[in-house]
Amino acid sequence: MTEWFTENGLLLGLAVLDGLAYAGLVFLVAVGLNLVFGVLRIVNVAHGSLFAIGAYAAASLGLFFAARGLPAWAGYAALLLAAALVGLILGPPIERLVLRRIYGHEESLQLLVTFALFMILEDVQKLIWGVQPVSNDGPMKLLGTVDVPFGEDVIPFTAYQLFVLPGLALLTLLALAWFLRRTLTGRVILAVTTDKEAAMAMGIDATRVTLLTFTFGAALAALGGALASPTTALVPGVGAQTIVLSFAVVATAGLGQIEGAAVSALLIGLGRSAAVYFAPEFEVVVPYIIMVAVLLVRPQGLFGVPETRRV
Helix, strand or coil: CHHHHHHHHHHHHHHHHHHHHHHHHHHHHHHHHHHHHHHHCCCCCCHHHHHHHHHHHHHHHHHHHHHCCCCCCHHHHHHHHHHHHHHHHHHHHHHHHCHHHCCCCCHHHHHHHHHHHHHHHHHHHHHHHCCCCECCCHHHHHHCEEEEEECCEEEEEEHHHHHHHHHHHHHHHHHHHHHHHHCHHHHHHHHHHHCHHHHHHCCCCHHHHHHHHHHHHHHHHHHHHHHHHHHCCECCCHHHHHHHHHHHHHHHHCCCCHHHHHHHHHHHHHHHHHHHHHCHHHCCCHHHHHHHHHHHHCCCCCCCCCCCCCC
């Protein structure tokens, strides 16, 4: 065992660092998906397209700022601005015109409608940005690299992926937990999540809550895409890859579980990263192996609550 760590220590360190960065990105998308399900009770397949549009919008806005000679740090403002714009521009119309019409319907209809919306938004991406790769790695290059000590080795790693991605994911988790438990609006959202009919009977405007929640969830998906944009070239299909992995995170954590999504994202992120370095042939399937293993033991997910059986 000691010899294995000596020979593979560098790869293990890289797997851990990559896993933490990847878990941060996946969490931002999955927590938005979980939040939307908790209030709207809809598994929104189109969530992946909001991730992709957020990524494309952030890259385009960053390139626009750079072309206008704005300071390099403006690239970070572009990431946040793009996420907010996507959430505000696309969130309300999607909730009002599409999702509001299918509340309370069968899950199969909800999946079909949101999948159709996903396909429409995928085509919209191609119409706006085409099919050629789009990239803007300015925000990542600006921070450079740092040397991370790992045992006897020193690993050079990009500061953006080491600090920004996990840091913002952790900040989002803490802020969201505080918002839901310590603010009046957050408690209203929790009330609608727990019992929508009882909340409405107490005078809560559930329609307004669902609109606010979906818009916020859309912004979280777009934020995940915006933060991912400096790390990779964007091509059509990036949203499909992300939503499938996000479903794995949500199913592993349990539907509607916010903190659980963070633990699940970390577990799946580290597992996928370990497969990349030590068993590349299993990279694609490892997240779903983890999901299946958890669901076989706990069908409601790691942190999900079993449904009460009706007699």
